[in-house]
Ligand SMILES: O=C(O)CCC(=O)C(=O)O
C-alpha cells in the first residue's frame with residue numbers, strides 16, 4: 001500500500017504459494033468491491049452455507065460460474081433459492097491469468113495451463129467470522145487458486161497438504177493483497193482464524209472483509 005512505513009515484500013510461503021502484497025490498487029479494489037455488491041444481490045445472491053453435520057459457516061458466500069455447496073459444484077443454488085448461478089465474467093478470468101503470471105513469473109509455468117478460470121467464490125467476513133482449516137479439493141483441475149482480499153485485514157493460515165495441523169505459516173492479508181496457491185501447494189490446508197475489524201482502508205468504504213477466490217473447475221460446461 002502506498003505510504004506504508006515499511007514496504008511489505010512478496011513472499012513464497014511454501015512451494016507454489018505466493019503472497020503479493022498490494023497487488024490491487026485502490027481503483028481496482030473499488031471496482032471489485034462494486035462487482036461483489038452486485039453479485040451479492042438475489043437471486044443466487046449472498047447466502048449462509050449449512051454444513052452436512054448441521055452447523056453453519058460463519059462467512060456468507062456467493063458464487064459465480066459454478067455454485068459451490070458442501071461438497072460439490074452445481075449450476076443452480078441447490079442448497080438455497082434454486083436460481084441459476086450468476087455468470088463468471090470474462091474480465092475476472094483475465095484478472096486470474098494476470099495474477100498467476102505476476103505471482104509465479106517463470107516458475108511453475110507448467111501449472112498455468114490453458115483451461116479458463118470459470119469459478120469465483122466470494123466470502124464475506126463480519127468481525128466474528130472465521131474459516132476453519134480445509135482444502136479446496138472439489139475442483140477437477142490442478143490450476144492454481146487465486147485469492148484476492150478486500151477490506152479488513154486477516155490472519156490467513158497456510159498449512160500443509162497432509163493434515164489440518166502444523167506446520168503452517170500465518171500471513172497477514174490486507175486489502176488489495178493477492179495470494180496464489182498452486183503446484184505442490186494446490187491442495188494445502190488453509191483457513192482464516194481471525195480478521196482485524198476496523199482495519200479496512202477508509203477510502204474503500206467496506207465494513208468487514210471480502211475474499212474472492214478464482215478457480216478452474218475442470219468441469220464440463222452445459
Ligand atoms: O478468505 C480467505 O482468505 C480464504 C477463503 C477460502 O479458503 C475459500 O473460499 O476456500
Ligand SMILES: [Fe+2]
Nearest residue numbers: 134135136190
Ligand atoms: Fe479455501
